[in-house]
Amino acid sequence: xxxxxxxxxxxxxxxxxxxxxxxxxxxxxxxxxxxxxxxxxxxxxxxxxxxxxxxxxxxxxxxxxxxxxxxxxxxxxxxxxxxxxxxxxxxxxxxxxxxxxxxxxxxxxxxxxxxxxxxxxxxxxxxxxxxxxxxxxxxxxxxxxxxxxxxxxxxxxxxxxxxxxxxxxxxxxxxxxxxxxxxxxxxxxxxxxxxxxxxxxxxxxxxxxxxxxxxxxxxxxxxxxxxxxxxxxxxxxxxxxxxxxxxxxxxxxxxxxxxxxxxxxxxxxxxxxxxxxxxxxxxxxxxxxxxxxxxxxxxxxxxxxxxxxxxxxxxxxxxxxxxxxxxxxxxxxxxxxxxxxxxxxxxxxxxxxxxxxxxxxxxxxxxxxxxxxxxxxxxxxxxxxxxxxxxxxxxxxxxxxxxxxxxxxxxxxxxxxxxxxxxxxxxxxxxxxxxxxxxxxxxxxxxxxxxxxxxxxxxxxxxxxxxxxxxxxxxxxxxxxxxxxxxxxxxxxxxxxxxxxxxxxxxxxxxxxxxxxxxxxxxxxxxxxxxxxxxxxxxxxxxxxxxxxxxxxxxxxxxxxxxxxxxxxxxxxxx
Numbered sequence: 132x133x134x135x136x137x138x139x140x141x142x143x144x145x146x147x148x149x150x151x152x153x154x155x156x157x158x159x160x161x162x163x164x165x166x167x168x169x170x171x172x173x174x175x176x177x178x179x180x181x182x183x184x185x186x187x188x189x190x191x192x193x194x195x196x197x198x199x200x201x202x203x204x205x206x207x208x209x210x211x212x213x214x215x216x217x218x219x220x221x222x223x224x225x226x227x228x229x230x231x232x233x234x235x236x237x238x239x240x241x242x243x244x245x246x247x248x249x250x251x252x253x254x255x256x257x258x259x260x261x262x263x264x265x266x267x268x269x270x271x272x273x274x275x276x277x278x279x280x281x282x283x284x285x286x287x288x289x290x291x292x293x294x295x296x297x298x299x300x301x302x303x304x305x306x307x308x309x310x311x312x313x314x315x316x317x318x319x320x321x322x323x324x325x326x327x328x329x330x331x332x333x334x335x336x337x338x339x340x341x342x343x344x345x346x347x348x349x350x351x352x353x354x355x356x357x358x359x360x361x362x363x364x365x366x367x368x369x370x371x372x373x374x375x376x377x378x379x380x381x382x383x384x385x386x387x388x389x390x391x392x393x394x395x396x397x398x399x400x401x402x403x404x405x406x407x408x409x410x411x412x413x414x415x416x417x418x419x420x421x422x423x424x425x426x427x428x429x430x431x432x433x434x435x436x437x438x439x440x441x442x443x444x445x446x447x448x449x450x451x452x453x454x455x456x457x458x459x460x461x462x463x464x465x466x467x468x469x470x471x472x473x474x475x476x477x478x479x480x481x482x483x484x485x486x487x488x489x490x491x492x493x494x495x496x497x498x499x500x501x502x503x504x505x506x507x508x509x510x511x512x513x514x515x516x517x518x519x520x521x522x523x524x525x526x527x528x529x530x531x532x533x534x535x536x537x538x539x540x541x542x543x544x545x546x547x548x549x550x551x552x553x554x555x556x557x558x559x560x561x562x563x564x565x566x567x568x569x570x571x572x573x574x575x576x577x578x579x580x581x582x583x584x585x586x587x588x589x590x591x592x593x594x595x596x597x598x599x600x601x602x603x604x605x606x607x608x609x610x611x612x613x614x615x616x617x618x619x620x621x622x623x624x625x626x627x628x629x630x631x632x633x634x635x636x637x638x639x640x641x642x643x644x645x646x647x648x649x650x651x652x653x654x655x656x657x658x659x660x661x662x663x664x665x666x667x668x669x670x671x672x673x674x675x676x677x678x679x680x681x682x683x684x685x686x687x688x689x690x691x692x693x694x695x696x697x698x699x700x701x702x703x704x705x706x
Contacts, residue, residue: 132232132341135250137257139326140179140238143246145255150232155641157189159215159611160657161233162204166213167660172668176208176318177295177325179239185226185286185301185331186234188614192227192341194349195636196357198614199223199425201286201303206668207317209297209484209526210543210568213664215611216319217572219424219433220303220312221284221333223614228338240327245293249279251334263329265290267477267514268302268310271330276308279332285310287330289479292320294516296524297544298484299324302476305424305433311446312424312433315481316570317545318526343640352635357429359629365584365621370432371421375450376406378549378577379458385581386688387554387590390458391500392490393540393547396554396686400463404453409465410434417441430618436469445473448482451571454549455486460493460506467503471510478514480524485510487527487546495534538680543568543670552677553686553693555580555590560600560695564675564703566661572617574603578624585624593694601703605654612657613637655706662704672701 133147152168153161162184174180183205190198201223207214226234229250240246245264249256263271268289275285284304291299299320302310343349361367369377379401382388386396402408410420416437424433424446434447448456448469456471457463475482489506492498498505512520522533527546531539540547545568552559557576565573576599580590588595610617615633623630634645645653665674681693 132230134233134235135231135255136235136237137248137255138238139236139240139246139328143240143257145257153232157191157232157612158186158200158202158614159204159217159608160653161186162202162215163213163657163660165233165235166204166206167664170206172206172664174206176206176211176322181206181322181325183236183319183322183326184233185222186232187223187226189612189637190640191223191614192225193343193640194340194427195353196427196429197360197616197619199427200611200614200616201226201314202611203301203314203319205319205322207319207568208295208321209318210545212543212568212668212670213566213661214317214319215567216301216314216316217611218301218303218312218314219616220305221425222286222303224425224427225284225333225335227341228335229333234331236323236326236328239325244327245329246327247329248331249334250331252337260329265293268479269477272304272308272310275330275332279334281308282334282336283308284333285330286333288320288323289477290514290516291479291524292324293329294521294524295321295324296513296521297321297529298481298488298524298526300479300481302479305446306426309446311476313476313481315483317568320479344642345639348639349636352632352639356629356632356636359622359626359632360429360619363622363625365582366430366618370430370618373406373410374420374432374434374447376409376448376453378450379405379453380407381581382550385554385590387551387581388454388458389540389547389549389551391461392459392494392538393551396551396688398458401458403463404457404465404468406450409436409447412465413437413447420447422447428616430616432618439466444469445476448472451549452482452486455483456489456506459486459490461501462503462506463501464503467507471507474507474510474514478510480510480513483548484526484546487540488523488530491527491530491536491539492523492534494538495536497534538678540678541569542677543674545569550577551686552681553691554689556593556693556695557588557590557596557599559677559681559693560596560700560703561604563677563700564600565604566658566665572607574600574607575617575620576600576603578621584621591689591691593696593699596695597699597703601706604658605651608654608657609650612653658704675700
């Protein structure tokens with residue numbers, strides 16, 4: 132495996148180099164290590180000094196099940212700190228098979244030209260192609276298919292990334308070559324846009340899967356790992372049947388479903404937009420609720436959503452998307468939410484950031500609560516790049532400032548996802564302290580606070596939440612580095628034998644002797660890269676806080692506030 136450096140300054144150039152000091156790192160570990168070691172923490176995120184790193188995980192390109200995730204890292208234009216955004220799709224596996232541990236986009240073109248990059252086993256071609264300017268993602272990918280055939284994977288940005296909006300995502304194509312899997316958070320698409328790169332086309336024709344050091348041990352460990360995932364009720368039954376949106380009824384029931392810009396913990400229209408309703412509609416219309424976002428996925432929680440006429444509209448909208456563009460805005464029409472999901476994917480926008488931003492705009496009186504058609508129009512404004520659209524496209528914090536809104540649910544400038552931190556105190560700790568800004572995936576306390584996977588910590592009490600978040604943040608940093616889907620964590624928490632199977636797989640592949648203790652050290656090392664960057668970028672403990680309204684406004688139905696003390700939050704990384 133090698134690093135591919137692509138310098139977009141002057142005449143764009145590409146060169147391969149050995150891993151060197153980055154040996155043994157993959158996924159989030161290598162993106163955060165490169166950003167932390169090579170990027171000036173005080174640079175402007177859209178300047179030539181920033182770098183965009185795209186990396187498969189440690190097991191990317193192998194026969195390991197669930198190993199197709201890809202990490203995208205940079206200094207974030209949204210938070211001003213380090214960022215790793217994570218996506219499914221085919222790119223992670225294709226990069227692995229091409230022998231690429233990380234693509235590092237460096238420098239910046241002087242003019243306004245748009246570039247496409249084609250990578251196959253024979254090398255790299257960087258070409259100017261201004262016919263791609265401002266194309267939405269779906270149109271762009273159709274053009275790439277005509278040019279390069281159907282057996283490719285693409286990493287691309289939509290118009291939002293070209294406009295360098297802080298809510299812009301990086302799209303990754305799925306098995307059907309649709310741009311549906313997004314590294315959404317933190318404005319990574321804006322950084323790709325600042326490099327002048329519209330699309331990276333990956334072609335692994337003529338390559339073979341990466342081979343383990345001990346083939347028999349690897350095969351056996353993979354078999355045990357898959358069996359554990361299929362046996363677990365979450366990864367074997369719930370997620371395949373209903374997708375991630377199975378959580379809508381669950382989180383609404385426990386009173387942690389943020390509604391009307393985090394004013395209430397339950398939404399009256401939740402059932403209408405639940406995973407159960409979504410899956411039923413998909414079946415009725417000829418879609419499919421059970422579908423993998425990349426080859427080798429055995430959980431298959433990513434469905435295909437058709438419109439009322441039975442035509443493809445979008446991938447199955449995820450729980451966080453349905454919440455953000457639905458319940459949080461008082462919208463209970465699943466078809467309108469699916470349309471917004473398609474528009475966000477097409478324009479290249481983070482659905483969580485957009486939903487939170489639309490709710491802030493509703494609070495400002497720009498449109499009425501529950502008005503789905505006006506919400507759709509607002510996303511079109513972003514795609515067109517109107518002055519209003521550029522405000523909205525820069526996220527919730529920016530929009531709150533523009534319209535004088537006090538209640539803006541962000542940490543480090545990034546919008547909170549679909550769990551209220553007052554009703555699930557553990558996730559509040561993760562939101563506050565993660566180096567990434569508010570991010571549920573950084574330390575998913577819902578597993579223990581609500582779903583009781585691997586134990587139980589009372590979600591309404593502050594006790595034990597810091598320890599819980601700390602342990603989960605460490606474990607997650609490791610999982611994000613393997614290229615594995617985070618959903619494997621449900622089985623890992625409940626089944627020691629499945630956790631061991633993952634370690635056995637890594638050990639068989641690399642010839643390592645990794646233990647649980649080594650996993651902890653690996654996760655801590657990744658978090659240290661990230662914390663170190665943020666400290667040098669000017670972050671202090673005051674940035675590891677929730678907005679003050681969470682400490683003052685009790686949320687119905689529990690009527691609780693966030694109770695974890697600041698001094699406790701400050702101890703999280705003192706391991």
